[in-house]
Amino acid sequence: MTTTTDQLEQVMAAAAAAAPVWARSTAAERASWLRAAADALDAAADELVPIADRETRLGETRLRGEVGRTTGQLRLFASVVEEGSYLEIIVDDADATAVPPRPELRRMLVPVGPVAVFSASNFPFAFSVAGGDTASALASGAPVVVKAHSGHPELSRRTAEIVAAALEAAGAPAGSLQLVEGREAGNALVQHPAIKAAGFTGSLSGGRALFDLASGRPDPIPFYGELGSVNPVVVTPAAVAARGAELAAGLTGSFTLGVGQFCTKPGVVFVPADAGFEASVAALVPGTTGGPLLTDRITAAFPDGIAHLEADPSVEVIANGTAPDGGAAPIVLATDAAAVTARPETLLEECFGPVTLLVRYSSEDELNAALRVVPGSLTATLHSEPGDDVTGILELLQARAGRVLFAGWPTGVAVTWSQQHGGPWPATTSLHTSVGATAIRRFLRPVAYQSAPQHLLPAPLRDEALPSLPHRRNNTLHLP
Template sequence: MTGLTTPARTPDAPGDPGARGALDAPVTPGAARPTTPEHLDAVARRAATAAELIAARPDAERAAWLDAVADALDAARDDLVPIADAETRLGTARLTGEVARTTGQLRLFAEVVRDGGWREIVIDHADPAAVPPRPELRRMLVAVGPVAVYSASNFPFAFSVAGGDTASALAAGCPVVVKAHSGHPLLSDATAAVVSAALKTAGAPDGTFALVHGRGAGERLVAHPAIRAAGFTGSLSGGRALFDLASGRPDPIPFHGELGSVNPVVVTRAAVAARGAGLAAGLAASFTLGSGQFCTKPGVVFVPAGAGFEALVAESVAGASAGPLLTDRIQAAFPLGLARLADDPAVEVVASGRPSDGAPTPVVLATDASEIAKRPSALLEECFGPMTLLARYRGDDDLLAALRAVGGSLTATLHAEPDDDVSTLVPVLASVAGRVLFDGWPTGVAVTWSQHHGGPWPASTSAHTSVGATAIRRFLRPVAYQDAPERLLPPVLRDAALAGVPRRVDGVAVV
């Protein structure tokens, strides 16, 4: 599945009007009532009880829960999409596709659970003749316990209440408490009702899933002693605030945050000469897709100086328009963030798109790569909306110095020709991003077994992905059993249960 990319960001972190946050703004008329501390405590405690019950259930049951939620969401699609459209302005076609992505990833995680490889079972039999003597060890991954999930704004289905974090945590065997996003509270409630009913009908324990509202609830949730990990998609400032709360607990917990990313793109001189017009059109389509509200938007594009690419981009962007942004606050924040960058003396406006009522106008800015190398924090601030920055480079040294200053991103993209010598460039791109693309555009995240959606700080706080099958690893921890009697081993580690389960025995992989 491609074209529907990652998470969302809205400007509701305090003191940061241009950020993409998941901490909610003050309650406004018509917004959901914030969850009280007492109710949140009860929800978290029920989740802790559910964690023990889920651990005793067979994997097949948990896989069936995920399938049941997917089926229920598909059945409720025509009721949920109009609510989502009213709250997010994303349109029926886009939202209908996003429901399909959401249910697809739920079913993917059902497959992951049934496969069994996610447990990473490793067995070393005892060897008394070894020096020193080796005991029997059986190791596997187990659920960490209740997980807090923070919804994103720009994907109100796929990265929200029933999104990838929820799906992967439930697949791991972790109860989930979702903090609803303030940008779509009614949809959050409606989706949560569908999920809760499906889980109950499928036989999941009470406390397996719950929803809370409000910024205060979000802060208390990550600090609650029953919560053992958190998944977040949003702004750097909002995510860092929650990350600090998670780390500052008496018992710190893992905080898996997907934060800011500018997603650098490199275009070689030979690529411009061979297919410049097509590349310009592809860039225009990519940075305006979803009105520039994808976290994989190409935010900085390194282009060869004097190759004529800026003129090609201006021609492609001239007819481009954007739709309204997700919320009034994002709509108000975009021109402020754009002005901060456009007013920099090292930056110029090189192209503008077609104005549209109630929506921002796409804008292309330009600067020199050498300026980015000198002042990356000033020139590479993420701007949530339909804009991108071209950075002119004058040679390999100029380009590499600027790339190394970019910092961590979710993606890095290279457009080159077969005869281009890019042998030194690819390792640098891999060092700054979690996914390296060749001759494509980053606004599209396939939900597959092999996907990686993460990157070095500030792209994420985690070494693990938030999209794809291995997203389950975020909510697992290893346990090894040494010389355990067969009857006291977890059922999945007993010899009779191992047939057909991927595992490694005495160093040899067994499928």
């Protein structure tokens, strides 16, 4: 099913009409709308999960957990709206004695307007129609138009129907959440003058194409794309000596989780040469089982990605797992740091699926040279021991990632106030997170009101509202 030009115009007219209602909504109203959507999705889980499993083959257990994550995100953003600090309210009272004299200024963040959201294939609930981009955009006070992912069209339609109906039943305007389908409709959506920002999770090529369209508009708009990430890991010699078997098991579990289809999969792991870590991993991988990948396109791309890596003369296969007929089998490859430094465009290209590349290093200088060519990533992980001097390594890692781990593995992203799910290009196209409470900041813009009468100010900026909201007044922070 493809959305026609006429249908898209109808969708955009409804979104434009809904935008002022969302922008004027009170915190209590907006929070109630978000919770209504969450309740409706929870109530429909028994219907939606089988559809999702049929289209994505991710399994009931994983998908039910993802429904919970999705509804939890909606409820988190309801609490964000009620708490109010996201508005970043600042008041400077007039001061005739200042040099120069200062007028009264009141500043806050306001919604940008209708937002386009492009669904991801690998999280059919949490990064799809009602996922984090949609939840944060609605929380900001913006209606949303979702471009459905072709990998789960039936689920996308049904989810959109359920959420749109729940929003309207709770009092939100018609046009609050709508769906379009087809590549042409997606391209037209990000270029439509009614759209004021876009969120995207997907491939580097697809995201870059949409980013260019958004930037090339007569009125360019912010495009918040999550694209590609190799998520580097560094393991020190002391860490291998202290807990090598534990680390090998953790890596094996992480890169095979979800058949390697997590955006935070550890794709490149720097390990000390001749420390025995490779052997520990090689002993575990034959006992792992892969499975079917999400779409035919991803299925076809996986062996091509492996072949691209294996074509480099430095690369060797360390171990293989197994997979059902037609599925992707886990595989571990190995190379050396000098090869990575020389050919990063070949060896550091993301390969979506159950594969990881071990990179042997013989000295810290060799490791650091290789780390300097690692592209921007969502995460970076450092496994070291208390006696290690890792200051230089840490500086290189944190320059390349939005989240730095010192224990555990990067697969698994907590939805919290403090989360940062984003990193330097090509991980994302911006400095913002797409997961967690501060994701709302993407769809807000600041406006300052100078010498405005109280009755013409937005309600949160009026004196009567300030005591109940976090705000800064005359350089002093006030909490309710």
